[in-house]
Amino acid sequence: MRRIRAAVATGALLAACAALLGAAPPAPAADSPGFRIRDGRLLDATGRDFVMRGVNHAHTWYPDTTDKALKDIKAKGANTVRVVLGTGDQWARNDTADVARVVSECKKNRLICVLEAHDTTGYGEAGAAVPLSRAVDYWLGVKDALVGQEKYVLVNIGNEPYGNTGYAAWTDDTKKAVGRLRAAGLDHTLMVDAPNWGQDWAFTMRDNAAGVLAADPDHNVLFDIHMYGVFDTPAEVSSYLNRFAAAKLPLVVGEFGDMHSDGNPDEDAIMASAQSLGIGYLGWSWSGNGSGVEYLDLVRDFDASRPTAWGRRLFEGADGIRATAKEAGVFGGTDPGQGSCAVSYRLSDWGSTFNADITIRNTSGQRIDGWQLAFAFSGQQKINSVWNAKAVQSGADVRVTPESWTHSIPADGTVSFGFNGSSTGANTPPKAFTLDGKACTTA
Known part of the structure; x- marks a missing residue:
């Protein structure tokens, strides 16, 4: 400017x-x-x-x-x-x-x-x-x-x-x-x-x-x-x-x-x-x-x-x-989940359908072998297909587990996956994520 x-x-x-x-x-x-x-x-x-x-x-x-x-x-x-x-x-x-x-x-x-x-x-x-x-x-x-x-x-x-x-x-x-x-x-x-x-x-x-x-x-x-x-x-x-x-x-x-x-x-x-x-x-x-x-x-x-x-x-x-x-x-901030995980959720929304690209960063300081990411949708969203992971949805609640090639997350490393979904009404990113039961920061 x-x-x-x-x-x-x-x-x-x-x-x-x-x-x-x-x-x-x-x-x-x-x-x-x-x-x-x-x-x-x-x-x-x-x-x-x-x-x-x-x-x-x-x-x-x-x-x-x-x-x-x-x-x-x-x-x-x-x-x-x-x-x-x-x-x-x-x-x-x-x-x-x-x-x-x-x-x-x-x-x-x-x-x-x-x-x-x-x-x-x-x-x-x-x-x-x-x-x-x-x-x-x-x-x-x-x-x-x-x-x-x-x-x-x-x-x-x-x-x-x-x-x-x-x-x-x-x-x-x-x-x-x-x-x-x-x-x-x-x-x-x-x-x-x-x-x-x-x-x-x-x-x-x-x-x-x-x-x-x-x-x-x-x-x-x-x-x-x-x-x-x-x-x-x-x-x-x-x-x-x-x-x-x-x-x-x-x-x-x-x-x-x-x-x-x-x-x-x-x-x-x-x-x-x-x-x-x-x-x-x-x-x-x-x-x-x-x-x-x-x-x-x-x-x-x-x-x-x-x-x-x-x-x-x-x-x-x-x-x-x-x-x-x-x-x-x-x-020295103390955001919830600091030292455990950080999740970015990138949404590409086309109205009735959308894609979401998710990256999990392991900030725990040690390698994670096998993981489960949990979150809840904020509206009427439904997952249709998933890549690089597996997902189970029950109502708004979603649980994601890895494929064999995304099984491990190195210390300070990442894994990424995504899904295609359909939605009605407002489609905003989930507000909170947990990795193996521990809260993650979000970007």
Whole structure:
């Protein structure tokens, strides 16, 4: 998000071809010391699924507000904050000491810190924007504030690289940026924004994400889509998010709002789809928007006691931050089932029929041989067929046991299975799962 955003040519969305995402990502390399990607999921340093629920804060423009803003953002229930930094190209440079201080404040408030370099915004179309290579130069310049913080910090290489001109270069430029940061010793999960002002209407990121992930020697890249006017219908939102989920490619909605100059994004669909798929989201933005987009402020004048309608929707509404955010395990949280298992349930719903893809992660610290997963449907759902497991349903209650090839779950490993079903009425994911009688965390 930039404070004055160029309009996106939404009509081009209709002309863009629906190319396939490409080959499935490879198996991960050695674990990062902090956050890491596995099976298309973002895991924290404790091995638990971590689903971002938070907001953006414009630190580089309003540095004097940051300490209080982070405290207030946490009090609203968030688990993550995406912090806007300047590289010194378009906006004043946030130096190593300042970055270190921001990270310290995030940790003090038990917030995961996504640091993003904003000066790349709209490169190729915005005259003052700089290429991703300049963002890499910046990260290398503040490296001392980053190394050792891998458990708490994700590095968002450059905000919205490329506008609507020259965006075909996104894939190669992103691979080069990731490669340079890895060669310099940065082991963090790297977050990469889509081109087209972050909205990827030409599907450049969508169709090349697998190749970018494969090119990272650490296989530790998280993809970031920004949802504004291009995503103004439930179908557009669901289609984009489901393509990543189906391909087991990690995705976060790094920015979205309830209105915008290029169209009215469907924030209800964004939040509902993200929740059903276990995909993170970060609303834009805490406060300080100007130049006609003041409606994107979550609170007025950085005052947490004065939430806007958008702020109330994001924090307190259905599928909102207050109801869905879970603190990162690195802060010592005690979610039910911590140390036993974590379950992700990805729903692809077509009305009267649906598919569910379920992954069980063994976080018990020891191998599990033979298992039983139990859960209850929340509505009128019926399982028709199952793959990679066996299921018995009695009313709403379901018991799942393994096939011979999914019999064992290694320590910190996973098994996945799925089923096809039919439903009437609302079809929402089960609220709770138990593995061999012990409660699991959910993503």
